[in-house]
Amino acid sequence: MHVPTVFIDGDQGTTGLQIHERLRGRTDLRLVTLPSAERKDLQRRGEAINDCDIAILCLPDAAAREAVAAIRRPEVRVIDASSAHRTQPQWVYGLPELDEGQAQRIARAERVTNPGCYPTGAIALLRPLIEAGLLPRDYPVAIHAVSGYSGGGRAAIDEYESGEASHAAPFKVYGLALEHKHTPEIELHAGLAHRPFFVPAYGAFRQGIVLTIPIALRLLPAGTGGERLHACLTERYAGARHVQVMPLADARAATHLDPQALNGTNDLRLGVFVNADRGQVLLSAVFDNLGKGASGAAVQNLDLMLGA
Structure with a gap:
């Protein structure tokens, strides 16, 4: 053999x-x-x-x-x-x-x-909604994501884990030229008609990612609410071994998202946070940038x- x-x-x-x-x-x-x-x-x-x-x-x-x-x-x-x-x-x-x-x-x-690590979360959230016709392909998508410093490779690890680590910034937003190499990947594989805004950051923790995408319900097809977005993602990943969709009740009870919650696994946890009174939804993804990412x-x- x-x-x-x-x-x-x-x-x-x-x-x-x-x-x-x-x-x-x-x-x-x-x-x-x-x-x-x-x-x-x-x-x-x-x-x-x-x-x-x-x-x-x-x-x-x-x-x-x-x-x-x-x-x-x-x-x-x-x-x-x-x-x-x-x-x-x-x-x-x-x-x-x-x-x-x-x-x-x-x-x-x-x-x-x-x-890429960030695209994994963004595409997993966006593509099913776009394919289902719930999110227009030309929606003005903005993505904010915070990764552990290991996402910056050896230089970042040395900065945060060397003898000079006490001087390392607790939080860094980067990619300010809006030319991050992951952006074309997200646009292509999510099925977007236009380039999304992508704003990445590093935190002073070794690994893990929390990624969020805000959605204004007034820009979606008539009658599309947060529950429908959640149902679409739940149906799409029902048989997926490594993708979890938080129940709406868990999302309503949550007060924060921990980027390190799935460290050491190959899992991806998606969330849909709904404020129907304000017409707003927040999509989220939590995963290990060194695992599923x-x-x-x-x-x-x-x-x-x-x-x-």
Whole structure:
């Protein structure tokens, strides 16, 4: 019986380390990484990627493109955790819950692009509502999201966990030029007609995300209320193993959202908060930026590709 070989290229970064940890001890695959002396050796990396069954790329965008270009053996399949290919039509978008057939598309794919962390929450909220005709495609979407500082990679982790951590800002809003690389990904895969406003931030906690999208009911089709939006999301994710929709009663009772509530899992929790008197709804998503937002999603896609 053939045991698939899985090569992690870039296993010393935050996402790569988490993927390695999640796959440790599995007997249904053979995990390959390169020793530190060979990680920057292009020839050795090329050999490793061409010798594997599935490569998981945990690399900067340019290096991910180079790695794909180095593939000579057609049988090699790829999961790219970078943002290099997320809007490329020849790559399968690695969000299994995107629609009814997406998990099967991932299972059959040769090239899978892992979603970005923030887009995972935004698309999971927006796409079902747009497809159901409850949210117009040209709705002026604004997304606010706060991630743990690990979302900023090694530099941010060093800033918050080094000896100078006491000087690190407790909260940072960034992306003020409104050119964040996740915005085109959200626009495309959510099915929006126009570019959304996307305002990301980092908090002084290691991991976890809380993402919110405000909705004005007066801009929706006549008769569309918060309960209908909630029912649409509940129906859409009824059979989804890793997506939960908060019951309306729980949302009404909630006083806050904890971005760290699902840390260490591959789960995504969606919420719909309704103020019918004011004609306002707040959509929310809580998940681990290193779980469903990165390494957990990569392992979920890997399992689909392996038929596990």
